[in-house]
Amino acid sequence: MDRTRRGPTEERGVTVERIVAAARDSFAEQGWAGTSLRGVARAAGVDARLVSYYFADKTALLQACLQPPAGFAERVAAAASAPLARRGIALLEAMLANWNDPASAVVLRSVILTAAHEPLALRALQAVFRHALIGAVAGSLDDDTGGGSGDLDGGERTLRAGLVASQIVGLFMTRYVWRIPPLSELPDAQIVRLVGPTVQRYLEGPLDR
Amino acid sequence: MDRTRRGPTEERGVTVERIVAAARDSFAEQGWAGTSLRGVARAAGVDARLVSYYFADKTALLQACLQPPAGFAERVAAAASAPLARRGIALLEAMLANWNDPASAVVLRSVILTAAHEPLALRALQAVFRHALIGAVAGSLDDDTGGGSGDLDGGERTLRAGLVASQIVGLFMTRYVWRIPPLSELPDAQIVRLVGPTVQRYLEGPLDR
Numbered sequence: 001m002d003r004t005r006r007g008p009t010e011e012r013g014v015t016v017e018r019i020v021a022a023a024r025d026s027f028a029e030q031g032w033a034g035t036s037l038r039g040v041a042r043a044a045g046v047d048a049r050l051v052s053y054y055f056a057d058k059t060a061l062l063q064a065c066l067q068p069p070a071g072f073a074e075r076v077a078a079a080a081s082a083p084l085a086r087r088g089i090a091l092l093e094a095m096l097a098n099w100n101d102p103a104s105a106v107v108l109r110s111v112i113l114t115a116a117h118e119p120l121a122l123r124a125l126q127a128v129f130r131h132a133l134i135g136a137v138a139g140s141l142d143d144d145t146g147g148g149s150g151d152l153d154g155g156e157r158t159l160r161a162g163l164v165a166s167q168i169v170g171l172f173m174t175r176y177v178w179r180i181p182p183l184s185e186l187p188d189a190q191i192v193r194l195v196g197p198t199v200q201r202y203l204e205g206p207l208d209r
Numbered sequence: 210m211d212r213t214r215r216g217p218t219e220e221r222g223v224t225v226e227r228i229v230a231a232a233r234d235s236f237a238e239q240g241w242a243g244t245s246l247r248g249v250a251r252a253a254g255v256d257a258r259l260v261s262y263y264f265a266d267k268t269a270l271l272q273a274c275l276q277p278p279a280g281f282a283e284r285v286a287a288a289a290s291a292p293l294a295r296r297g298i299a300l301l302e303a304m305l306a307n308w309n310d311p312a313s314a315v316v317l318r319s320v321i322l323t324a325a326h327e328p329l330a331l332r333a334l335q336a337v338f339r340h341a342l343i344g345a346v347a348g349s350l351d352d353d354t355g356g357g358s359g360d361l362d363g364g365e366r367t368l369r370a371g372l373v374a375s376q377i378v379g380l381f382m383t384r385y386v387w388r389i390p391p392l393s394e395l396p397d398a399q400i401v402r403l404v405g406p407t408v409q410r411y412l413e414g415p416l417d418r
Contacts, residue, residue, distance in 0.1 A: 029326040034243035109325075116322050116386050117238045126389065155391065162383060162392040163403060170379020174371060177325050180335065182364065183371040193417050194372060198407045208402050 016064075018044045019051055024065045024110040032118050037061065059120065066111055066124035068132075069104035076132045088164075088200030089192055095168050096188045099176055109177060112169065134161040163202035171195055225273075227253045228260055233274045233319040241327050246270065268329070275320055275333035277341075278313035285341045297373075297409030298401055304377050305397045308385055318386060321378065343370040372411035380404055 022044035026035040037058060041048040055061040075094040082090035098104045111128070114121035134157060175183045175191070183191070201207075231253035235244040246267060250257040264270040284303040291299035307313045320337070323330035343366060384392045384400070392400070410416075 029240040030243040031238040031240070034239040112382075113322065113325050116318075116382075122387060125387065129389065159391050159403075162389055165389065166379040166383045166392060166404070167376055167407070168379065169382050170375040170377065173321075173325075173378050173382065174375045178331060178334065180338065180371055180374065182368050183375060190417060194368075195375070197410070198376070201406070208399060 015046060015050065016054055019046060019054060020061075020064050021106070023061050024106060027062060027065055027118065027121070028110040028113040031114075032058070032062070062114075062118070062120055063124075065107075065114070066121055067107070068128055069098070069101070069107040071101065072098050072104055072108075072128075073132055084204055086200075088198075088203045089196040091164065091203075092168070092192050092196050092199050093188070095172075096191065099172065100188070105176060108172065112172065112177075129161070129165055133165055134158055160202055160207070163207075164199055167195065167198050167202065224255060224259065225263055228255060228263060229270075229273050230315070232270050233315060236271060236274055236327065236330070237319040237322040240323075241267070241271070271323075271327070271329055272333075274316075274323070275330055276316070277337050278307070278310070278316040280310065281307050281313055281317075281337075282341055293413055295409075297407075297412045298405040300373065300412075301377070301401055301405050301408050302397070304381075305400065308381065309397070314385060317381065321381065321386075338370070338374055342374055343367055369411055369416070372416075373408055376404065376407050376411065 019040060023035065023040045026040055026043065035058065037051045037055070038048045040061065041051045044051070051061070055064065075097055076091065079087065079090035079094035098108065111121060111125050115125040116122075171183070171191070174180045178184075186194075228249060232244065232249045235249055235252065244267065246260045246264070247257045249270065250260045253260070260270070264273065284306055285300065288296065288299035288303035307317065320330060320334050324334040325331075380392070380400070383389045387393075395403075
């Protein structure tokens with residue numbers, strides 16, 4: 001399956017995507033140390049030289065694996081522009097939509113698992129967290145938070161975003177990675193009714209007392 | 210755990226613990242495929258024959274790694290006997306105590322990460338979940354849940370336990386595994402004030418409407 005480098009763009013894209021998909025599995029499940037360009041080539045069914053052609057080294061390959069999935073940031077940003085009173089719900093719906101998109105779910109799963117033991121993946125995840133959650137969601141809180149807290153400081157914004165992340169990541173682990181019933185089986189709309197109030201409180205409710 | 214019949218007990222225990230600790234790291238970070246008895250022996254600094262002597266095969270080694278840490282079940286069970294009105298807080302405090310105990314935290318981290326790709330680890334985690342959370346916490350809800358729901362069915366108990374797990378696992382990931390500030394830096398008491406109401410609602414609050 002040794003594809004030419006002068007082939008049509010679409011074909012190259014398919015090859016790169018196969019390599020990256022194989023690399024994602026390997027980084028998530030065998031870590032940095034257990035992943036080799038040669039092993040990834042084998043799993044992807046391509047010649048090892050082709051992997052080296054597209055990716056200078058293992059770091060470049062990992063970086064390609066850590067790119068947020070298509071649509072991820074857009075969905076989160078759209079949710080962040082919802083009125084505050086239902087922004088937690090909108091954010092949860094956006095994350096459920098991201099996980100229901102198989103191409104997106106596989107990236108998120110890989111980043112979450114790889115970040116547990118690879119500093120590069122952890123930094124990538126923290127960047128996604130910072131931009132998607134703190135930037136888009138908590139960053140807009142200071143405009144319209146009720147209760148006289150119109151001047152949320154950066155610390156509070158980061159704390160609220162972190163709390164939102166703690167619930168969403170845990171839901172992802174239990175519902176999608178571990179598939180613990182009934183969380184793994186309920187329809188999205190019911191998950192939103194069950195967990196939405198938590199996200200909503202973390203976004204705008206009274207927190208520490 | 211298959212211990213030798215000779216030599217001082219304490220010394221044997223130390224050796225076995227070193228082997229298991231090395232195996233935990235390896236399973237969590239390199240997965241089942243990336244873990245070998247030989248590699249574990251090297252990481253533990255012991256002769257490979259000693260690993261084979263204590264553990265018949267890789268499955269036996271993984272099972273030893275998945276034993277819940279000492280004190281884990283006891284702390285959760287004690288929290289489960291707290292009055293319902295503060296049981297969510299007590300449960301969260303018990304989990305924070307488990308994570309602050311380094312010996313316990315390393316086991317939980319390993320089980321959580323390994324369960325993402327090893328069916329045996331996933332089953333072990335589901336068993337811990339079932340016994341520690343559904344059995345101890347949600348199972349006692351039917352005795353004293355207010356609001357006329359004295360007859361929680363098993364489905365609702367399991368759902369409530371799953372929701373509790375979703376928040377606690379996510380907190381563990383963000384605070385301990387990824388170390389995302391400020392969640393990673395706040396004192397336990399503040400975490401309890403921030404996240405306790407969520408756990409409390411999942412245990413006894415109105416859920417789905």
